[in-house]
Amino acid sequence: MPIAKIYIILIVLFFYMDELIKKLLKTRDVCKRRSILEKEGIDKDEIEEILNLVHLQIKGKLKFPRANLMKFSREGLAQASSKYLAEYRTWKIRNKLDEVPNCLDVCCGIGGDSIAMATRWKVVAVEKDKDTIDMAKHNMRVYNLEKNIDFVQGDINKLIEDRNFLDKVRNVNCIFFDPARRAKEGRTVKVEEYAPPLSFVEKLQAISPNICVKISPGTDLYRIKYDCDIEVVSYKGEVKEVMLWFGNFKEKPESNQILASKLPEKITLIKDKSKLNVLQSEPKKYLYEPDPAFIKAHLIDDLAKEFGLNLIDTKIAYLTGNEKIETPLLNRYSVKRVLNPAFEKINSSLSELNIGRLDFKARGVKVDLHNIHRKIRGKGRNEGLVIFTKVNRENQAIICMYDR
Numbered sequence: 073m074p075i076a077k078i079y080i081i082l083i084v085l086f087f088y089m090d091e092l093i094k095k096l097l098k099t100r101d102v103c104k105r106r107s108i109l110e111k112e113g114i115d116k117d118e119i120e121e122i123l124n125l126v127h128l129q130i131k132g133k134l135k136f137p138r139a140n141l142m143k144f145s146r147e148g149l150a151q152a153s154s155k156y157l158a159e160y161r162t163w164k165i166r167n168k169l170d171e172v173p174n175c176l177d178v179c180c181g182i183g184g185d186s187i188a189m190a191t192r193w194k195v196v197a198v199e200k201d202k203d204t205i206d207m208a209k210h211n212m213r214v215y216n217l218e219k220n221i222d223f224v225q226g227d228i229n230k231l232i233e234d235r236n237f238l239d240k241v242r243n244v245n246c247i248f249f250d251p252a253r254r255a256k257e258g259r260t261v262k263v264e265e266y267a268p269p270l271s272f273v274e275k276l277q278a279i280s281p282n283i284c285v286k287i288s289p290g291t292d293l294y295r296i297k298y299d300c301d302i303e304v305v306s307y308k309g310e311v312k313e314v315m316l317w318f319g320n321f322k323e324k325p326e327s328n329q330i331l332a333s334k335l336p337e338k339i340t341l342i343k344d345k346s347k348l349n350v351l352q353s354e355p356k357k358y359l360y361e362p363d364p365a366f367i368k369a370h371l372i373d374d375l376a377k378e379f380g381l382n383l384i385d386t387k388i389a390y391l392t393g394n395e396k397i398e399t400p401l402l403n404r405y406s407v408k409r410v411l412n413p414a415f416e417k418i419n420s421s422l423s424e425l426n427i428g429r430l431d432f433k434a435r436g437v438k439v440d441l442h443n444i445h446r447k448i449r450g451k452g453r454n455e456g457l458v459i460f461t462k463v464n465r466e467n468q469a470i471i472c473m474y475d476r
């Protein structure tokens with residue numbers, strides 16, 4: 073076949089694939105994506121490859137604006153820090169240390185954190201898996217940062233005793249440690265099952281005391297018995313990370329603090345460890361639902377104190393008050409009725425309030441939220457919310473309207 077003809081075929085094929093991928097990226101349902109490919113007559117193995125590529129592009133875009141140019145594995149991407157979280161971390165590090173000339177990224181994965189660090193500083197990045205570190209190298213080139221980073225492929229458990237490595241990290245004054253949160257049975261929230269385990273931090277302290285460790289959001293914070301601050305971070309209303317801050321990253325050298333932060337607003341509160349004596353009351357004009365980072369970090373009393381609110385129950389993370397408070401830390405609902413949670417009563421109240429479109433929430437009580445709409449229905453044009461929860465230890469249903 074003449075070369076010109078081969079070129080034309082390749083160009084046509086390129087545009088065809090490009091259009092197909094664009095179409096798949098716009099299709100939310102995975103089954104629909106598959107049937108589009110089947111209709112195009114693409115063979116089975118290729119379908120799996122294309123579906124994987126599209127999955128990585130869609131998920132990657134949620135974490136990295138340049139995802140379309142980056143390389144990921146499913147696992148590498150799932151465990152990678154998003155650009156927004158990684159940048160928050162480097163912003164904090166820069167505020168805590170006067171100068172960050174050199175940092176060490178232990179377990180760099182596909183490079184989510186290395187990118188944010190190498191944008192500002194010189195980085196040594198360690199990763200044991202060959203394919204993963206190759207992806208990290210590629211991703212670093214996507215951001216034109218290869219000059220700022222020195223990759224070391226190897227097992228950190230061994231490198232920590234290797235003279236050449238220790239020489240390389242001699243000037244490091246900041247370490248970020250993001251161990252793999254995978255155990256034999258799958259994901260783990262137990263910090264000593266991480267690879268390497270959290271206790272490895274004690275070895276890293278010989279390189280620098282200033283360490284930030286990323287741990288799973290599912291971790292029981294009260295099991296962390298290290299000399300460090302604990303920070304829970306949410307992004308756009310979802311808890312994304314828990315970080316442990318050691319050395320000069322701590323708020324106060326002599327004590328350990330618990331912090332909750334909300335991104336992208338960068339609002340942080342530090343838990344007040346004294347007894348705050350927050351009053352309890354029936355739901356008032358407004359019900360307030362704290363951002364999940366503040367719930368996870370047990371900062372409900374702190375929020376109540378900060379905004380002059382009451383608890384509706386000592387064990388429930390809802391606050392109440394008569395004042396209209398505008399803050400990204402609290403979702404606000406307008407309270408319409410507080411009832412015993414009997415379905416008929418709720419239904420007639422909903423109709424009285426002209427509420428036809430409904431959402432449901434449950435906190436501190438067991439309710440089958442998937443099927444509750446079969447039993448609870450109102451009539452009307454208004455939009456509302458039924459919250460099943462405890463008020464002063466009694467099960468109650470609180471009918472609210474959105475107060476946007």
Ligand SMILES: C[S@@+](CC[C@H](N)C(=O)[O-])C[C@H]1O[C@@H](n2cnc3c(N)ncnc32)[C@H](O)[C@@H]1O
Pocket residue numbers: 148151152153154178179180181182183184185186198199200201204226227228229250251252253267268
């Ligand atoms: C949670 S991921 C890191 C994610 C990374 N911070 C990012 O944003 O892309 C953990 C990584 O640690 C690596 N790892 C696990 N054990 C290691 C070890 N002993 N030495 C070096 N790397 C290790 C895994 O291969 C995995 O890529």
